[in-house]
Amino acid sequence: MKQNFDRKAKENDFNINDSLLKWDARFEDKGKHGKFDSLWKGPYKITTFVGNNSFFLKDSYDIPLGEGPVNGRFVKHYLK
Numbered sequence: 001m002k003q004n005f006d007r008k009a010k011e012n013d014f015n016i017n018d019s020l021l022k023w024d025a026r027f028e029d030k031g032k033h034g035k036f037d038s039l040w041k042g043p044y045k046i047t048t049f050v051g052n053n054s055f056f057l058k059d060s061y062d063i064p065l066g067e068g069p070v071n072g073r074f075v076k077h078y079l080k
Contacts, residue, residue, distance in 0.1 A: 014055065014072065018045065018077065019043045019080070020045070022040070023040060024040070024041050025074065040076070044065065045059075056068075056069055057070055
């Protein structure tokens with residue numbers, strides 16, 4: 001079972017100043033967003049790491065987000 005999980009699991013390698021998109025979980029439920037609204041917000045950049053897979057973000061104007069640390073499952077790399 002572990003081999004099957006490890007084969008499908010992806011390791012995200014995030015570094016400081018990487019550009020990321022953040023999942024907006026507040027509008028995830030049905031009826032809270034329009035059909036063509038994007039639930040990925042950003043781009044943001046990583047400022048510091050907190051623990052193993054969470055970090056603080058800042059926006060493109062170097063203003064830190066006041067939401068606290070963001071879990072690594074709610075972000076993905078932003079490709080320009």
